[in-house]
Structures are given as structure tokens and as C-alpha cells.
Amino acid sequence: MAVMTVGAPVSLSRAAILAVGSELLTPLRIDTNSLHITEQLNSLGIDVVFKAVIGDNREELVHAMREVLPRVDLLVLSGGLGPTDDDVTRDAVSEVLGRPMREDEAITDRIRKRFESRGWTMPEINRRQAMVPDGAEVLPNPNGTAPGLWIEHDRGVVVLLPGPPRELKPMLAQLIDGRLRVRCGTMTLRRRVIRITGRTESHTDEALQTLYAEWNRAEVPIAATILAALGQIELHLWARCDAGPVVDSALTRAVEQVQEVLGLDAYSADGRLLEEVVGELLAERGFRIGVGESCTGGLITSRLTDVPGSSRYVDRSVVTYSNAAKTDLLDVPASMIEQHGAVSEPVAEAMADGIRSVAGVDVGIGVTGIAGPGGGTPEKPVGMVCIAAVTPSARRVRTAKFIGGREQVKYQASQAALDMIRRMLLKS
């Protein structure tokens, strides 16, 4: 909650963001401004506790503001500052805070000059953009006609920013370095993301119960959330305190604790993706990799080559969709395909061996499976994928069963193959 100090302005720690614009309530547009605003506020230790999108409707906006104002000390509104009738943000703020509007001649002048500098006459409706609620301080907008507004009230601050990102971002940057920094106290909020394979959300949660309890009691308490994504889960940790280095070292310690508990299952704690981690392991060992891909159709090699500098360890790969291609390009014996079927562990292993030998690389991966939606049988259902990996010192093959549509099966298979090679390289 906001810390109130008699005689001093409210210190800001809890924020809400309201994005105003009917287009943001269609399937076509999403409010991305709030991500940027959140990142900037978080950097000052201000939490965003709520965000919402409201159409160009004064009554709805008044209602939403009345609702959210008592629950936060900083309310950021973006959009609805244009010159037309459906730009209602200024009016709504005036009504909710009980501050009558007046025209600010300096703003009118600035807007008029902006038009004149382009050889145009200012349309009368742009005067609306010069109307400001009583007591509001004007935030200049060098990139557009709508100025921003900063309004102190008895429980905190309301900030109005223009909607277009190229106008909003510089104005917010000024606030972060100026008015907001001096008003937010010394609190710092930091986050870490740990990416995890080989465990479900609930198994990870169970394994971390003891740590959660410890973090809860700690001097700098650490909060955690687990998020399931396709082919992996993410553990988000965050903490806040009034000394940046203290938060950092608390989070670093927490990450180490998680790594101790989860072992190899925690593959990254610094934002790196699985393909980056695998790439680094290959580069460190001076290994080159090749992939024989059937059901993944090139996705594994495409992910490996998403990483800058991957030409150090990716030389070539083949997509062998047909049986003949597996025989022609990877020397998989036709008799083996005949005997075990194209989706089988022996064929996956022969593909991994094949790409290693025909490409002359150190590490080979072979993947063959049924991505669906057709092609499944009771014995070999859609989602069944055989994955093999061979390094100079080890070989592994497994059969996995993935759930989901064709693209989900492909992605999970690529994830499982990259993870298999990661674990093998770490043990070698």
C-alpha cells in the first residue's frame, strides 16, 4: 500500500494502467504500450497491479477510474487525447477528480505553430487538446499535438500520456528520469526467469515447496510463479527492496537454490533459449552438429540457426520426409524401414548415425514421428516421435508421445531433441 507521510507527497509504489481506445477492444489491435510502461515503472520499483482496456466512452472510463483510483497511488492513462469527440480521457479525468477544465493558451499556441510550420491552418477542433483540468501540469509533446498531463491529487498521481508509441515513449522516459524517480522512493524491483525441461508444472511446484516457504520468511522476500509453455515450463522469481545490490544477490542466491533442486532440468536462468544453450555447449566443445529431420521438417535446424554465429557449429542438415529420402541421403537401410517402420527407434538412430557420417560432423540428431492429424494407427498414434542423438562419446534414443496439433507436436519434438543433446553434452 502507499506510504503516506504527513506534509510530504505520496510515495508511489502501486500503479494501474488504463488504455483508452475502442480499437483496442477489437480482435485487430492489442495494447502493447502497457508492456513498455510496466517495464519502465518496474525499473523504479513501482508494481503494476492492474491493467485494463476501455473503449472511447466517457461513462465507462469515469466508472473504471472511480473504481481503480482508491486502489493505487499512480494511475497511468494512455490514449484518448486526440482532438475529436471520441477522445474522452481529459473530460473523464476532469469529472472524476472534480477539476473543471480550462483552455491553456500556451498549448493552443504550440499546436497552432505546429500546424503553421507545415503550412496548414489549425482546425478549430484541435482547441480541445488545449483543455486541461484545473491544477494539471502540462507535459510537452515534441512528437505530436496532444500534450501529456501530470495531476497530483490527495491520494497520489494521475498521468495522461498520448497513445501513439512514438509520442508516449519519449514523454514517459522524461518522467522516469524526472518527476517519477523523485517520487518513488528507493525501492527496486528485479525479475529472473528460469527455464525448465523434463518436469511438469505441478512436479516442479512440489519440488520447490520448501524453497517457497524459506523465501517467504526471508529478509528480502522472493515471490515465484510457474508458467507452463509448450515443451518447457518457466519459473519467474521477483523481489523488491530499497537497495538494488541486495535484491540482486538475494535473487542470485534463489536461482542457485532452484538449480540445486532441479539439477539439469533448469537449463537457463538468464533468458537464453534452449537453442542458444545447445549452441554454446557445441561451440565450447568445438563440435559441429547435423540433423536428420523427418516429422520436424527442418524446424530443429531452423531453431539452431536462429542463433547469431550458429555457422560455427551448423554445417548442413537434411529433411528426409519420404522413406526413399531417408535411404538416399542418410543411408538408412530400406530393409530396416520395412521391418520396423519409418517411425521407430532403430530408424531414428540410423538417421542420427547417417547425418553424422554423411555430413562428417561430431553430433548427429535423428527425428522421425507422426505429426498428424492423419497417419496415426493404434500402435503408432499421432504425436508419437522417435528421437535419437549421437555424440563422439554417447548415444541415446527415446520414443515420446506428444499431445496437440501438428505444429505443437513438431515444436515439442524439436524441444525434446535439443534437450536430449543438451543433457548428453553436459555429461560428456
Add this chain to the structure above:
Amino acid sequence: MAVMTVGAPVSLSRAAILAVGSELLTPLRIDTNSLHITEQLNSLGIDVVFKAVIGDNREELVHAMREVLPRVDLLVLSGGLGPTDDDVTRDAVSEVLGRPMREDEAITDRIRKRFESRGWTMPEINRRQAMVPDGAEVLPNPNGTAPGLWIEHDRGVVVLLPGPPRELKPMLAQLIDGRLRVRCGTMTLRRRVIRITGRTESHTDEALQTLYAEWNRAEVPIAATILAALGQIELHLWARCDAGPVVDSALTRAVEQVQEVLGLDAYSADGRLLEEVVGELLAERGFRIGVGESCTGGLITSRLTDVPGSSRYVDRSVVTYSNAAKTDLLDVPASMIEQHGAVSEPVAEAMADGIRSVAGVDVGIGVTGIAGPGGGTPEKPVGMVCIAAVTPSARRVRTAKFIGGREQVKYQASQAALDMIRRMLLKS
């Protein structure tokens, strides 16, 4: 406002969407589910009047629900249905609607079986997912453990959907075709998306001015928005009226008008992706395709094989990242690479010819370029990509300059290659 009919259930016309999850209040994640939900509700003529994101905090969620429930007749909540303590949606709904929770044994059984089918034991905490508020109807979730819930109350309906899109989308699709369709009025809102290559946003906009004016005056007015995406632009058309067939035929006519103006640049008006359009053209002609990929690293073949049934026309492809690989696998003369450089039109063409001949397929694509961030020179800068395509009756090669990071360059190159082959196949 909701139309109340005594004795009959409330007809649904105004919806709000609440996305639950603290991760959606960070700079790291955005609520994209609401776009899909909005599109689906709009298709039944249901307007979305408000949307918000709330953290994993029961008190905040209870507060937001109390606030929004009286203002809409349909409230859709997504997320917060997982098994852990911070999954609070079920509890909050139970509190707000005053419906006590009970365990639904059938759900527990289903979750237990889901774990057992993978050889795991169900963790005890997953029982939480079987707790349902009194009077709630269970919406089965074939793609995850968390079932959805449908709850009638005296002023409308509350729907709880799981957060992961692969679970949410099929569940929502069932509701749209079933429970929701029978509960909304006769207003229909329909959208069409026309996907376009080979033109910028503003050139498309200019070309369509006359049509915009005509649509504006029409009996069923049609609204249009152009959205720029990577490697293509999208034209969204929508219209609303109380007779579905009338809206449909107005939109169909508008789509035809756009196609007349844009010609081959409009590649799809029914949701098909470029890889699907190319796949259909190949299948119609009985052609098989192979790709020699350098900078795209397998992405083109991966996109082609994202399409169900693509084994009809994809046989094999090769990723030739190194110069030696281009020579070994695609018979590109080493002297040609020496003379022109690996990123050059002759090499791209030789790669297309090479894959056609070594794979024995009808259509060959060759792509070589500089994806960046390193490797650029003043003469051959980052983003420069040479693309060649050869069919039984034609050949084409071009050099493109793409803007953006490594993944953006890869994607745009894959898009340009697929588009090149589409245009060649249409003319053959």
C-alpha cells in the same frame, strides 16, 4: 444492455474479458487470448466492452468481478485454473457468486488417468482442479488437466477458460458452436481477412480508396483496416446486420472487389496461410518440391511441412549452411562460389537446380543470404538475400533486401521464396 425476458435465459450481447495471471502484469507477457476470444464473440454479434488483466490475487479478482458483473451479461475469465495455490479463479468466482465449492469426482478421475497415461502419479495438488462452484457446468478439456466451467447466474453467464491457448481455443470453439450460439441474439458481425504480398500498407490503401467510399455508402456498410505484418499485409473487412446471409454476401462481394483491384497480390481471403496456398497449387499440379536452404536454415521446409498432408508434395530438402555443403549436396560448383560469393544470384539458382536434380522433384527453391547480425559488407549488407525458383516451365531469381533482426530476415526470406513459387505456379 442485456435484454431480459421473464422466464427465459438472458440473451448475451455485452461481454467483458478478465485475464488472470501475475505474469500478464509483467513486461514479459501479454494477454493475447483476449484477441481470439473477442474475434469469436464478435462472430456471434457479441460486443466486448471491457477487458482487464488481474494478478494471481484472489482479493483483486473478487473486486474486479464484483465491479464488472453488473455491467455485462457475459463475463469470460481466462487463466488461473491450474493446480497451485496461486490459481485463484475458481475460488474467486465461488465467492462472488456465492456458490460453495465441491470436488467433482469425475474430474479427479480424468486428471488421474491423464497422468497415468504418461506413466506418472497424479500429485495431490491437482485435486484443486476438480473443485467446482455449486451449479457450474463442466467444460471438458481434452488438451490439459484444467476443465473449463459454465455458470448461469441471474443476470447472465460466467465462463472460465484455461489460460494456455492450445487448451482455450478448442474449448471456446465448442462454446461458440453450441451454448453461446443459442444464447445470443440475431445480430451478426462478420470479418474477412485478405492476405496480401508485394505491396506496402500505403500503396494498398491508395488502391482501395474508391472501394472504401462505395462501402461507406452501402446498405450494409463495410469497415476496413489495413494491418502491416512481417512479409505481408492484411486487409480486415467487417460488417454487421441482423441477417447473417446478407452480411456474408456483402462481404463476399467486397472481397471480390478487392481481388479485382489487387490481382495476384491478394493471395488468400479465407484464412489460408501462404504455405497452404503454395501446397494446394503443388498438389493440384501433382508437383513435388524440394528446397536448398542456406540462410533460412530449414524454415521454408518447416513452414511447408506445417501443412497437414504436405507429404504429398514434400519429399526432401537440404540445409546447406557451409560452402562445402552447397557443393557436396547440391552440386554447386566451388568455382562459382569462389567467383560470385556464396550469397549471389548464380549460387541461388544453382541451389534451386541442384535440389531439383538431386531430389528428383519438379520444383526447386534455392535461398542464400546474410541473416545477420554479423557477416555483412558494404557490397552485401545484412538482410541481402538471393532467392531462386525453378519449375518445369520457368525459372526466376531475384535479390531482396530485408530489414530487421536475424529471425525477421529469415522469415521475410521464407515468405518471399514461397510467394515467388506461388506466382510462378499460378502463371504456369
